[in-house]
Amino acid sequence: MRIELREVRHVYSPGTPFAVEALGGVSLTVEPGEVLGVIGGTGSGKSTLVQHLNLLLLPTAGEVLVDGESAISMNRTTLRRRVGLVFQNPEQGLFAPTVEEDVAFAPRRLGLAEDEVLERVRETLGLLDAGHLAGRSPFALSGGERRRVAIAGVLAMGPEVLVLDEPTAGLDPTARADLMGLVGRLKDSGVTVVFVSHDLDEVAEVADRICVLDRGKVKALGKPADVFYDDPSLAPATVRVAAMVGERRSGIGRPVRYAEALAALRGLMGEVP
Numbered sequence: 001m002r003i004e005l006r007e008v009r010h011v012y013s014p015g016t017p018f019a020v021e022a023l024g025g026v027s028l029t030v031e032p033g034e035v036l037g038v039i040g041g042t043g044s045g046k047s048t049l050v051q052h053l054n055l056l057l058l059p060t061a062g063e064v065l066v067d068g069e070s071a072i073s074m075n076r077t078t079l080r081r082r083v084g085l086v087f088q089n090p091e092q093g094l095f096a097p098t099v100e101e102d103v104a105f106a107p108r109r110l111g112l113a114e115d116e117v118l119e120r121v122r123e124t125l126g127l128l129d130a131g132h133l134a135g136r137s138p139f140a141l142s143g144g145e146r147r148r149v150a151i152a153g154v155l156a157m158g159p160e161v162l163v164l165d166e167p168t169a170g171l172d173p174t175a176r177a178d179l180m181g182l183v184g185r186l187k188d189s190g191v192t193v194v195f196v197s198h199d200l201d202e203v204a205e206v207a208d209r210i211c212v213l214d215r216g217k218v219k220a221l222g223k224p225a226d227v228f229y230d231d232p233s234l235a236p237a238t239v240r241v242a243a244m245v246g247e248r249r250s251g252i253g254r255p256v257r258y259a260e261a262l263a264a265l266r267g268l269m270g271e272v273p
């Protein structure tokens, strides 16, 4: 599934004294099978942008195309099943007495047969390493576990595109690493992932392409190495160090991930990793 935003503008409370232009003409494509990282400062329009991918928000101007067709005329329920959106702090929406019931809620509403619902719940919880939580109350879990269960609830609908809006916010390093691992597994299973984050290092770890938003406009878009080395001020600290060393010494290449940068720097110092 390919989603294209063409010159999308979004104004909140238009025509009132409180009007805010959150997106000022954004053009962007989400390619099938990729992990697209969306970064940008607070208030740059990241959440507003991703809510246009399944028309949870409608553009004030511009167009959203899905596989080349205008999304506005498509069935919204189907679109939102195909493009699953996990909001910031999704665990706040958990409600059922058990994890299994919670994750089963959406596939049940799709009208699937009960054995298929249970199969999906089992599969999705397995993918999230949360199978052992199935019988537990979602309210008696750790923050990281609750986050995984909430993501499972969206994944159980079988989306082709999963949009994660700051999925690691407030998690400890282990829970963050688990979530990063999940993004990798989803990509391997063919799911397209759009990943919003403030953390440049984690975006560098998982993204095939990066979109940098600045005050509602696309400031940069491309492969992490191109975006980061074209403008190191947009890059994580490790990449900035590698870029600085690369200006003085050849042979370091353009590492993007922390481990790559470390290996390149150690190689330069003659250390065997």
Ligand SMILES: Nc1ncnc2c1ncn2[C@@H]1O[C@H](COP(=O)(O)OP(=O)(O)OP(=O)(O)O)[C@@H](O)[C@H]1O
Pocket (backbone or CB within 6 Å): 012, 013, 020, 021, 022, 040, 041, 042, 043, 044, 045, 046, 047, 048, 049
């Ligand atoms: N419901 C709303 N009503 C009015 N203005 C809004 C609304 N939601 C967001 N905005 C404004 O739109 C702009 C973009 O907000 P958005 O939440 O998309 O940014 P963001 O990059 O996701 O920010 P953050 O990183 O802080 O979550 C901001 O100026 C914000 O104040």
